[in-house]
Amino acid sequence: TGANYDLNYSPQRTFVAGPQTFLFNPGWTSGLALTLTQPLLRNFGTDINKTFIKVAQNNAKVEEHVFLDRVLTVIATVEQTFWELVFANENLKVAQAALKAADELLASNRAKAKAGVMAIVDVLQAEAAVASRVEQVLIAEKAIHDQEDQLRRLLNPSEEELRQDVRLVPLDQPVKTLEPISLPEAIDVAMERRPEILQAGKNIETSEINSKFAKNQLLPNLSFQGTSGLAGLGRDASDMFTKGASGDYYNYGAGLVLSMPLGNRSAISQFNKRQIESRNAQVTLQSIRQQVIVGVREAVRRVQTDFKRIETTRSARLMAEKQLQAERERLNVGLSTTRFVLDFQRDLATAQGSELRAIVDYNKSLSNLARNKGTTLERYHIELQ
Template sequence: MKVKGEGVMNFRTPATQRIAAVALCLLCLSRPLAAEQQGDRQTLFLSLEEAIGVALENNLDIAVEQFQPEIAKEAIVSTEAVFDSNFESRASQSFNESEYDTTPVSVSSLDLSLGKAFRFGGSYQLEWSSSLSAFDGTTLSPTGDKLELDNQYKNSFALSYRQPLLKNAGSEVNTTAIAIARKKRDLSISRLRSTVIAVVTDVKNSYWELVNAIAELKAAELSLRLAEDLVKINEARVNVGALAPIEILQAKAQAASRKASVTTAELAVQNSEDRLRQLLDFAEDDPVWNSSIVPTDAPSETAPALSLADSISFALEHFEELKQFRTTIDIQERALMYAENQMKADMNLIASMGTTGANTHLGDSLTGVIDLNNFSVTLGANFSYALGNRAAKSAYHQAKLQRDQSRLAYRNQEQALIVNVRAVHRNVLTAYELIASTRLARQLAEKQLDAEQKKFNEGLSTNFQILEYQNHLKQARSNEALALTSYNQALANLDSVIGYTLQRHNIVIQE
């Protein structure tokens, strides 16, 4: 496994460098997975934390979801760009032919403008215009003399400002798109957390399923050995004439049946290994596909730490789907505020000033602009309001209904979560209690078989009774292993439901 730096996992793409597994998880991941050659197949020793680490690095669901926060981040930049300054330039050259000598034969012009919108609603525009009108003709002077027309330079500068007073006035309304984009990025990060939690929970459940399948295989193999030992004992008794040959058939039949059970258990182990490999998303040519996976972690038997009240309280604050509901409501609240503002009249304060200079010489034309020989100032206001204002009112009512609908849906989700936490917490407690009861049942089954075996050795019991007690012991071992597995899977599901999975395994999603 690849580890970048200290406490940061290395993922395949820049977007996938968001998840970092730290502390204990990375201490486990900093060493290569242990493998041994056994017969024709390698054996891969895999801890739970190592399995989770591989899934975080390889799982395609996580890899796909990790792009969303980056996409949402760029969407924020896009909405903020509305307040960037905007520069424009226009240049033109026109040529004219006219029977009138006073018409310029060509006009060259250059227009420059710089504008910007502010978050509080105001906006300004700076404009500079420069033109050259070229003449090729004459005109009459007041005294009747012919005069040649000179080229004419004209320059002008203008500044205008517009300030909304009602509609679109204020930073809050004008930054609505930015605020919503940021909330949507929070949503994408929360959905990434949900994906990681789901994958980690699936890996944990699959890991414990493999542990249980291996325990079931061991129980089946032990039961087979006991049956085979009984067959040998019966064969020895037949050989010395202490037992009729027909009596051995029952033991042999049971041994054959248990051998079939071992084969079935081996198949279950292989299927469980494949399910775990699929979640860890190994490459098709990875030798892991042809290796036996041996879990190195034993199921936990530690009593559950959180009470039901603590579990519910933690879930209401940290469950990702509930957090996503809250974020969605925040977005709708902001959209509602914007829609309310859009119902107001469109009233704007407008101010502008301009100065112009014109002369046959460029320098004098520019001086005229600076000297303010031709100067104008305009102050005004405009007002517009849609009679009935139905479009804005309809948009407001839609936004309000959507907000109210989401609030009710949130309450419904809260209740569903509480019920789910209660059910999962009960499953944890029940599974924990089953560990003790199934363990006691297994211990008693061992004692019963041992006592019956002694009676059998003394000729006071039969094959049927021995085989029955062996079957009871096999079932008791299976029940104990299943109880341990079910308890650990219940713990994994509880962590998922209350939103504690990431903290449990020290997984950090960088924002």
Template sequence: MLRILTILLILLGSPSLAATAEVTAEHLSLQEALTRGLERNFNLLMEQLNIPIGEQDVITEDARFDPVTQARLSTSSQRTPNASALAGDDYARRRDHGAAASLSKEFHSGLDARLSLETARLSTNSTVEGLNPQYRSFLFLDLNQPLLRDFGTKVNTTDLRLADNRLRQARLDYLDQAQRLVEQIELAYFDLSRTLEILQLRIEARELARELLEANRERFEAGIVPVTEVQEAETAIAGRDEQVVFARQQAEAAAHRLRQLLAIGRGDPLAMIEPATDPLEAIDHDWPEADEALATALAARPDFKRQQLEVTDRNIRLEFFANQKLPRLDLEATFGINGLSGEERAVAFTDGNQGNPNRGDYWQSLDRMSRGDGYEWFTGVRLIYPLGNRAAEARHRRAGHEQRQAIYGLKDLENTMEAEIRNALTAVVRSFERVQVADRFQQLADTTLSQETERLREGLSDTFRILDFQDNVIEARVRKTNARIDYHQGLAGLYRAMGTNLERHGILHDPALKEMVHVQN
């Protein structure tokens, strides 16, 4: 559980009330901030939901090839005035009861197959029907196989492959946003560390001015210095009070920014406390060279992998629309068997029953169907081709343009990555150099202030010079703080630009997502 421990307490108010600052000793570590941010940041949580959404899209597209069953029951009745001389009734009466069941499936090759079983019971008052009621059963196999347009596994699985790529892209988008969030938290954390340290320095500067004021008052009362020395120290305190207030404002703004990234809102127990940061790590010469960093980025950056998948998407679409330019030439075939049975009856133009071989009950019709007593078959080809074929040609040309756009986007991203890495390396290298220079400057300023303070005790210096040297010391420390923070922030930007900042902090938020970075295509 994330531990944000206590408050940096600094008394605000008039100079007389804001004389000291109390800082708690417990801190919020960078690792804790990163962990909480990855777990609770709302933008990242929204991005994460695109992964299960993409998974459902893949299932939806794959379900297109699932078998489909269908069943039907029907009944109908008909009575028609009769005009036949052979009819023994003024009306022709007919009643049908039917049932049908089918199983159909679309295959990756484009084959559409349907197996159906149909059965019917017909009763009529016709005097020429030898069976009444009569039972008919049919078993059909219908096949339709495209031979040109929509032929082949690649064409017919286009939407499935695109959905699978979108799922991969969603995972990479999530990983990319996680890396960028880690970078943002690092930058905000170091900004907070910068502002807190500068606030401490401003408070220290004010305390130095107060110590000088007390010493001047004692020397004034002893008649050693004029009142202007006291007034000058008081003026310095007022100016440094303003600097403390501004530094506190900067610290509070940095804390608010960090809270936003960590999703600390109203009602959260952590909302009412101010996070204090850990001490900065030591500065050392430990960063990769530009070529090494770029090679790592090309292999690890999730946004680069995502753009590669975008190129793959465009290639898939281009291949599909190239197929759609072909004529539609489909092979069609139907194979069926049927059987007939019923109750034998005499017909109007005979003296009696004629010994119909199809007599029997409903089950006899199924038995005769299974023996193939009746059969039918059909084969043929169907050709469809729009004259001019302009729509298909236009879609193919558009897909070609979109493919080139994706390639250009990949090249542009590669250039952007190189610029990000070189800029981050520049920030790291120059900040490292600034730290070394600022360290020397601070040592010189400390020595000068110490010497001038000793001269003041001997009556050889004045308040103006002491205050000036105090300012030099504080500004030297501020410069060093800024350089150190810029160094750490430069490293944060560098490792994010390389796509390895999660590994750098030992964070493997989702192993499946990290594996996606190295997936081909």
């Protein structure tokens, strides 16, 4: 309620030298006083006097939400980097398969040229293609090492561990099936789980508490004050304590104390400031909620689009395989050239890379959707202590 209790005990010994007419010299006096001050307007009430406690508790919650937001961002970044490492490893397999196909074509062309049924220019074209495929393999291998370093750095290793040349082999396979997604449900979950919304909600609560406190400070300072005490006087300490505890010498009093600053400009300014802060906090929450809705909608569209990309790129890859097979058969019967076969080999490698990119992007989109919904921890069964 804002009441203030003050208990004061003041023993004292006095001695006056020379002629004197005191009853006791030396004399011992004591005073025991209990004073109660209870605000009646300003600073009255349990809620008002718990203002700073509630604000501190809200600030602690805000810091928890800030920490959670950082954790979700780190996990999402690690996951995105992991899928890029998966892509780099699979892309190397595509490059190696293209190199193998070019090597087989080169061997076949050399045999035919040696038998005199194929021109040397076809051999040269195949050799150039092999050299180009070797370059693609080297680039793919470098990409793997780059992604491994990026992922290793995110895992916060020691400097000694970072110096070591340790390979990181992804074990999880990318998801290729469409997960059921409900846009309204995803938005509702995001509204309940996103740390930014929870943080903004706590900021509004804090601003309202501060506004309520500032409004209370506009009131006059009217307090009830009551005091009661005991006094003791004796020739020594024992005598003083005995008379003081007897209760024969007591005093008491009560009254009202009123004070009001002229103009009260400081309290008025503080109240206006808190009102503005409260409105700003509400506007901030509204803006964040809008951003979350837009972000979730975009994340859902991205998941749906990337899954459709998997289907279309798979069809393109199957067609590229059939076209390459048909062109090889035409080459075997002399109806095609090495250049056309190499072109179809390149088209197949491109189609395989596009399909792989679509699959990885789909898995990254699922990760992004979980981040936008604020469910990344539940997705991987992670608990923060």
